[in-house]
Every structure is written in C-alpha cells, then in structure tokens.
Amino acid sequence: MRLEVRARRWQRVGDQSVCLHNGPLSFTGHLWAAVLQGGPRALLDGEAALVAGGLQHYRVDRIRVSVPRGARVRRTPQYDIRQTRRWARDDAAPGSGLRRTRPAVAALRAGLWAVSDKQAAYVVTAAVQQGLVTPEALGVELLRIRRDRRRLLLHELVNDLLDGARSLGELDVARELRRRGLPEPDRQVLRRDGRRRYYLDLYWTDLGLVVEVDGIHHTWAENVLGDALRQNALALDGLTVLRVPLLGLRLAPEEFFAQIAAAIRHAQSLAA
Structure with a gap:
C-alpha cells in the first residue's frame, strides 16, 4: 500500500x-x-x-x-x-x-x-x-x-x-399590513363554485384582491388540482389572486409584502 x-x-x-x-x-x-x-x-x-x-x-x-x-x-x-x-x-x-x-x-x-x-x-x-x-x-x-x-x-x-400555523400566518400578514398602513382584509371568507365550497384566506372585497397563505401541503400532488381549479375560478370572476407561502414569510417577507402593497395600490387606482 x-x-x-x-x-x-x-x-x-x-x-x-x-x-x-x-x-x-x-x-x-x-x-x-x-x-x-x-x-x-x-x-x-x-x-x-x-x-x-x-x-x-x-x-x-x-x-x-x-x-x-x-x-x-x-x-x-x-x-x-x-x-x-x-x-x-x-x-x-x-x-x-x-x-x-x-x-x-x-x-x-x-x-x-x-x-x-x-x-x-x-x-x-x-x-x-x-x-x-x-x-x-x-x-x-x-x-x-x-x-x-x-x-x-x-x-x-x-x-x-404541520400546517398548524396557517391561521397564525394569516394573522401575521394582517398585522404587518396594519403596520404598513395598508387596508385590512376580511379573513376566511366562504366562496362557492358550483358544488365546491372553499374559504379565502385574505380577501379585499371592494378591491377584488385575494391573498392565499400556503402551507407546505399546497406543494403536495393531491392538493395541486384543487388549488388550480380554485385559482382559475377566482380569475374567471375577475379577482386578482396572490399566493404567499408560509416559508416565504420567513425568508423573503419584504418582497411578498411589496407585491401585496402594489396590488392594493393598483386596485385602488382602478376603483378611484
């Protein structure tokens, strides 16, 4: 050797x-x-x-x-x-x-x-x-x-x-929106699409804006179809839909909140 x-x-x-x-x-x-x-x-x-x-x-x-x-x-x-x-x-x-x-x-x-x-x-x-x-x-x-x-x-x-913090994530977003002086959304708003019922995480009714806070389960194959159908139905109704992963709130919060703020300002300008 x-x-x-x-x-x-x-x-x-x-x-x-x-x-x-x-x-x-x-x-x-x-x-x-x-x-x-x-x-x-x-x-x-x-x-x-x-x-x-x-x-x-x-x-x-x-x-x-x-x-x-x-x-x-x-x-x-x-x-x-x-x-x-x-x-x-x-x-x-x-x-x-x-x-x-x-x-x-x-x-x-x-x-x-x-x-x-x-x-x-x-x-x-x-x-x-x-x-x-x-x-x-x-x-x-x-x-x-x-x-x-x-x-x-x-x-x-x-x-x-574990998705145990999904509602906490929604609260975090709402709290941060208040801190930034942005309007607060309604939370967990029930929607119906034919026979399908689902809840929107954050919804600005007057602005036609939806923000979905996604836990890790949204990346799993069995949930991809339902998420896509729901988002398509909302888009067909003329709503703007933004998706914010829970992990994104930890790793890139500024970028995601900047997008939400931009969407709110755009919707307000159209409504004015």
Whole structure:
C-alpha cells in the first residue's frame, strides 16, 4: 500500500483511508472517508447525513461527522469531526452502509448548524418536501432540544410544516399590513363554485384582491388540482389572486409584502 501511495497510483484521504486511484474523489467517497476518519462510533450528521440518505439538489460545503463526548477526534482540514453532547446510539439510522444519523435528527441538526436562518429553513423544509422525514417525526425529535439560539425558529418552522400555523400566518400578514398602513382584509371568507365550497384566506372585497397563505401541503400532488381549479375560478370572476407561502414569510417577507402593497395600490387606482 505504501509503495502504491508513494508511486502516486493511490492516494491517502485523511489518515484512515486510501483511495485506489489518484483522480478526484467522488462525494460518496468523501462521505465514507469522513466516517472512517471519525472512528468506530462516528456518524455522518446534519446536511451530510441527509444527502447520504437521499436528499437531492443540495450542496454540502463541509462534511460534518459527530462523535460522542470523550471519543478520540482525529482532526483533518477536509472534514468537520466534532464531539457533541447530543450524540446518542439510538440516533443512528438503521441498516447497513454509511453510518449516519436518522433523517429527523439530521434535519434538525442541519437547521441548528446552518450558517443562517434562511439556510436552516430551507434544508429542513427540503427534507420534508422530498419525503425523507415527516413533520411529525421532526416534532418528536424537537422535544429533545432544550437550549439553542435557533430552537424557537425550528419550533415555528415545524408548526408551519404541520400546517398548524396557517391561521397564525394569516394573522401575521394582517398585522404587518396594519403596520404598513395598508387596508385590512376580511379573513376566511366562504366562496362557492358550483358544488365546491372553499374559504379565502385574505380577501379585499371592494378591491377584488385575494391573498392565499400556503402551507407546505399546497406543494403536495393531491392538493395541486384543487388549488388550480380554485385559482382559475377566482380569475374567471375577475379577482386578482396572490399566493404567499408560509416559508416565504420567513425568508423573503419584504418582497411578498411589496407585491401585496402594489396590488392594493393598483386596485385602488382602478376603483378611484
């Protein structure tokens, strides 16, 4: 082995792994090398564990590996190997293959360790949208987190994913409209379209403007048809419909409220 490495036919990856070629190492190869570098109790964690478990269209800048308190840490600039008080044997995902934390654990830790609130919300939501974890499982795991600066944000986000905060989202929008000096809408207005009955989240009757506050369930396939039929029926009645995802209220509130304000001003100018 040493002869092959010295001859540069093979290459060392950290001090625990050898790659049997001298070309670029694949991301999966780096995942294996990171776990081996961490030792026998090491687990891929956070966003790296999610990607190893199937998360798509997500880039990991540095692979995180967790080991328990007191474990030997073989540090390397390539990988982020850390002791953590949150390590638990039951956190490991079942089955063979790459040792990693379960999706619910990995998603929440990815949120805790994200470089920004925006990234935290994105990675947790992506894990749910891609079917790696359910909001209910996140809620159970979240009870284990007693102290962290991002704990409240994650509680609010999981409520959004459970759709338990949809009405709260509507209240947030109404409160922000008042703060901006914009007219308040009616809330949960009943509409009928043939035999279909549905409620409009926020409705300015005199302006012909509707704002729908969408929870994550609106992205699920079984709800796409109903949402499209409802929006088309409203458009045929001459109403303007804006959609505001709950996640959008957290990540890009200024842009969404600017659109609502512009729609209100346009409708007022037409009514004048």
